[in-house]
Amino acid sequence: MTRLLRKVVEGIGQSEANGVHTGIDVIGDLAIVKFSHGSIQVRERVGEKILREMGNVKGVFEQEGGIEGEYRLRKLRHLAGERRTTTLHKENGCRFLVDIAKVYYSPRLSTERLTIAMMVRDGERVLNMFAGVGPFSITIVCRRRASVTSCESNKEAYRLHLENNMMNKVAGRITTINADAAALPDRLEGKFDRILMPHPSRADRYLGAARRLVADGGVIHYYRHISAEDFDQAKSAILHELREVQGLRSIEVRKVREVGPRWLEVVADLQLSRN
Numbered sequence: 429m430t431r432l433l434r435k436v437v438e439g440i441g442q443s444e445a446n447g448v449h450t451g452i453d454v455i456g457d458l459a460i461v462k463f464s465h466g467s468i469q470v471r472e473r474v475g476e477k478i479l480r481e482m483g484n485v486k487g488v489f490e491q492e493g494g495i496e497g498e499y500r501l502r503k504l505r506h507l508a509g510e511r512r513t514t515t516l517h518k519e520n521g522c523r524f525l526v527d528i529a530k531v532y533y534s535p536r537l538s539t540e541r542l543t544i545a546m547m548v549r550d551g552e553r554v555l556n557m558f559a560g561v562g563p564f565s566i567t568i569v570c571r572r573r574a575s576v577t578s579c580e581s582n583k584e585a586y587r588l589h590l591e592n593n594m595m596n597k598v599a600g601r602i603t604t605i606n607a608d609a610a611a612l613p614d615r616l617e618g619k620f621d622r623i624l625m626p627h628p629s630r631a632d633r634y635l636g637a638a639r640r641l642v643a644d645g646g647v648i649h650y651y652r653h654i655s656a657e658d659f660d661q662a663k664s665a666i667l668h669e670l671r672e673v674q675g676l677r678s679i680e681v682r683k684v685r686e687v688g689p690r691w692l693e694v695v696a697d698l699q700l701s702r703n
């Protein structure tokens with residue numbers, strides 16, 4: 429349990445405190461907390477406590493269940509403070525408008541977004557197949573002279589991505605498309621030096637499309653949620669999944685984060701051969 433979480437649950441019973449089970453995510457000035465058990469009254473008390481302890485938080489929501497569906501959305505219940513679900517989140521020197529009820533956003537990926545941005549070289553042509561409100565794409569163009577194409581199927585995330593492009597003054601360097609990533613090989617001209625696939629629960633369905641769009645010598649960042657005891661097991665599982673991909677020079681597998689008990693998010697960086 430983090431120091432902050434310990435402070436928040438101080439003074440409520442031990443069993444209820446144990447019910448706050450995955451920490452608190454703060455997105456802009458809104459906090460999202462998950463409980464495994466505990467009465468509504470206890471949950472609301474925790475909400476009020478978060479408001480008191482975390483001066484920058486203006487609204488607290490409980491996340492009921494997992495992050496689900498094609499758009500990867502949370503089911504939220506208001507606990508304390510303001511009821512609005514839109515907020516402005518700052519990350520890696522960029523600013524993102526987020527609606528926590530209508531789009532996916534996780535502040536736990538900020539390090540990974542910066543890691544990817546630092547891998548990009550000036551002049552690269554980058555495709556982000558699952559762009560959300562733009563945190564990977566915007567972080568890249570804020571740091572590198574690259575051109576990015578962002579694809580997002582959720583209309584609301586696409587709309588916020590366009591607003592975020594303008595707010596970060598990068599609208600001229602990101603082409604933002606509201607489409608199903610499966611349609612990209614038929615819609616896009618030319619090949620990409622780097623393709624991001626940050627949709628870990630479903631990226632496997634789109635690997636064929638990514639393979640058609642990547643340039644010789646290019647890179648695909650393939651994210652997956654893997655059920656495994658440890659990183660070595662997760663690595664074996666993702667390598668097995670990729671065993672039939674043709675034309676690879678190398679694969680490097682990295683751990684991104686833990687997403688649940690015995691569930692890891694990992695990314696395979698696929699380096700394509702030059703013909």
Ligand SMILES: C[S@@+](CC[C@H](N)C(=O)[O-])C[C@H]1O[C@@H](n2cnc3c(N)ncnc32)[C@H](O)[C@@H]1O
Nearest residue numbers: 498499532558559560580581582608609626627
């Ligand atoms: C796990 S989220 C990642 C979003 C973003 N990259 C981020 O880090 O915040 C996956 C995103 O892909 C979008 N998505 C899901 N299926 C898609 C599809 N077939 N084509 C394009 N986007 C899709 C979802 O709406 C969601 O915004």
